[in-house]
Amino acid sequence: MNKAKWFTGGLSLLMAAGVTAGCGSSDSGASGSSASPGTASTAAATQAPKKTxxxxxxxxxxxxxxxxxxxxxxxxxxxxxxxxxxxxxxxxxxxxxxxxxxxxxxxxxxxxxxxxxxxxxxxxxxxxxxxxxxxxxxxxxxxxxxxxxxxxxxxxxxxxxxxNLSFIWLNKNALDEAGLPIPPLDWTWDDMKTYAAKLKKDKRWGLLIHESNYMGQVDAATAAIGYTKADGTSNLNNPLASKGFEISFDMMAKDKSMPMYGEQMTSKMPTDTMFLKGEGAMLYAGEFIFRNANNLKDYPRSFKIAFAALPRLSKNETEFKYPAGxxxxxxxxxxxxxxxxxxxxxxxxxxxxxxxxxxxxxxxxxxxxxxxxxxxxxxxxxxxxxDQDSLKKVVFGKFPTFVSTLEQQVIDLRKEEFEKYFLGKQDLKNTLENMAKRHNDFLKQNKK
Missing domain, CATH: 3.40.190.10 (Periplasmic binding protein-like II)
Structure with missing residues (x-):
């Protein structure tokens, strides 16, 4: 009985569909279509439009x-x-x-x-x-x-x-004025400290560092020798890292050739635009600065830009890699x-x-x-x-590179400690010891 009802209902639906299809065919024929009943026009009617x-x-x-x-x-x-x-x-x-x-x-x-x-x-x-x-x-x-x-x-x-590459952007006109050559590829942070002091003026910093590159010199050395020692303990307090922090602090507090850390972070100092305005003779940043440096309408400049590779903390090549890749x-x-x-x-x-x-x-x-x-x-x-010569050597040069593999929690704890040092709230010895201790605690808690 159920089968009979199903068959009767289904037949009625099929007949109704046939009538509908026939009406559709008649309309199509009137408009000049050659589609036959139940073929192309039916498919078009039932096919859902493709979703974007x-x-x-x-x-x-x-x-x-x-x-x-x-x-x-x-x-x-x-x-x-x-x-x-x-x-x-x-x-x-x-x-x-x-x-x-x-x-x-x-x-x-x-x-x-x-x-x-x-x-x-x-x-x-x-x-x-x-x-x-x-x-x-x-x-x-x-x-x-x-x-x-x-x-x-x-x-x-x-x-x-x-x-990816970070390097030093140079105001070539300022270098010429100070009688300084474009630095060689193997220069050091001691060399850059000297350059910055000579390039500093009343309304011009010797060196500006983009916030994203502030730990560049420390990471370049630490990554090369390892964030952890052979025994698995922290290497954040290694001697080269110590030198990296100290030389930056001296350039801020003693030479006054670069802005104080607190001033730069509090004011969100626009280091890239300051450099392009001539308010900094050197800028440590990445290739992303090109988008503004090439925009002479919004960032007009009268000086030529040259490039230097990142300076090393040590002359030993095995103790340095470039944050790039x-x-x-x-x-x-x-x-x-x-x-x-x-x-x-x-x-x-x-x-x-x-x-x-x-x-x-x-x-x-x-x-x-x-x-x-x-x-x-x-x-x-x-x-x-x-300056095309330095651009080819530095921007398109080939260097041993690294990508920092420090976990975000370690980056954050290290920042908490070095900020105390740069703000004058903690000496360097305690800063390094605290970094290493907190890193070791992290390593123990996350031991695989």
């Missing part, structure tokens, strides 16, 4: 400095996957904003990590996708051996996309519902889609990207405002 995937990428670069041009190019070529860009400032509050978006499920499908510690923390929080799930892209082959520095437990939780590590949010689409965009971005970022100093790392084109974009229209 919406992705959001978070990064620290202002949209107008390349990212917007990148997503515009992608969106034009890929109407089925549309990307929008969200800028966050790459500082503690900005990274907190990003982490909140990732954890609370806001739109954040892809995002850029600028330090290993941030990537590690996000991986541990389950917010960075293990990219080994994708088998169609060989990161090591594409990006070279420096990419390995960004692995966590031998896995990639983000794709390094750009060549690769950077701008783009991760896919493990909570994103659009992982496949995000991966498709990320591969395109890394292999050349990011080229519009080159004018701001972000040169692609992939072997498949057009590096010559990137260099042209970097220097387009401003070639004569740079």
């Amino acid at each position: 995937v919406q992705l959001k990428m978070w990064g620290g670069v202002p949209a107008e400095s390349g990212p917007q041009a990148v997503v515009d190019a992608w969106n034009k070529q890929n109407p089925d996957i549309q990307v929008t860009y969200e800028r966050f400032v790459n500082d503690d509050p900005g990274n907190l904003k990003l982490d909140t978006a990732l954890m609370t499920g806001q739109d954040a499908d892809l995002y850029v990590n600028y330090t290993y510690s941030r990537l590690q923390k996000r991986k541990e929080s389950g917010l960075a996708l293990d990219l080994s799930a994708f088998k169609d892209y060989n990161i090591d082959e594409k990006m070279g051996p420096d990419a390995k520095l960004w692995t966590i437990d031998n896995k990639y939780y983000g794709l390094p996309t750009k060549k 690769l950077g701008d590590v783009v991760s896919i949010n493990a909570k994103s519902p659009n992982k496949e689409a995000a991966w498709k965009f990320l591969k395109w971005y890394a292999d050349g889609g990011m080229l519009p970022m080159a004018s701001g100093g972000r040169l692609p790392a992939s072997k498949d990207a057009n590096v010559d084109e990137a260099v042209k974009l970097l220097l387009a229209g401003v070639e004569t405002t740079y």
Whole structure:
């Protein structure tokens, strides 16, 4: 009985569908269509429109400095996957904003990590996708051996996309005026201390250090010899680290050739724009400064810029590495519902889609990207405002590099201690001892 009812009802539905299809065919025929009943017109009526995937990428670069041009190019070529860009400032509050978006499920499908510690923390929080799930892209082959520095437990939780390098930006006119040559590649912090003192004027600092590079000289030496000793205990209090802290303090408090730490951090001193205004003769920063240095409309300058490699704390080459390698590590949010689409965009971005970022100093790392084109974009229209010889030797030179692998908790505790020293609240001996003790406590608590 039930089967009979089902059959009768089903037959009625089929007859009704046939009538509807016939009416549709008649209408189509009147408009000149050759579609027959129950074929093309029915398929078109029942096929759901393809849904456009919406992705959001978070990064620290202002949209107008390349990212917007990148997503515009992608969106034009890929109407089925549309990307929008969200800028966050790459500082503690900005990274907190990003982490909140990732954890609370806001739109954040892809995002850029600028330090290993941030990537590690996000991986541990389950917010960075293990990219080994994708088998169609060989990161090591594409990006070279420096990419390995960004692995966590031998896995990639983000794709390094750009060549990374920190160096010393020099006001070439100020050097000439003081009778100082462009420093050699193997100069030391003692040399830079001398340079800074000679270049200092009433309204010009001898040296400015971008906040993100403040521990550069200490990490460059400590990473080369190891953050921990052979016995597994902390090496944060090693003699070279001690020298790095002391020489910075002397330049601030005694020579007065660079701003006091407290003044710089409290006022959020814009060291890059100060350098471009001629308020600093030397600037320790990364290639990201190019985006302002190349913008002569908003940052006009009358001086030529030259470059020096980072100075060493020791003449011994084995006790120094350059904080460089690769950077701008783009991760896919493990909570994103659009992982496949995000991966498709990320591969395109890394292999050349990011080229519009080159004018701001972000040169692609992939072997498949057009590096010559990137260099042209970097220097387009401003070639004569740079010392080409030092630019080639330093910005495009090859150096032994490292990426700091210190956990974020250790970076934070070290900062708490060295701030007391730079603010005059603690002597250097106690500062180093406290760093090592707190690091050792961390190592014991997190022993694997």
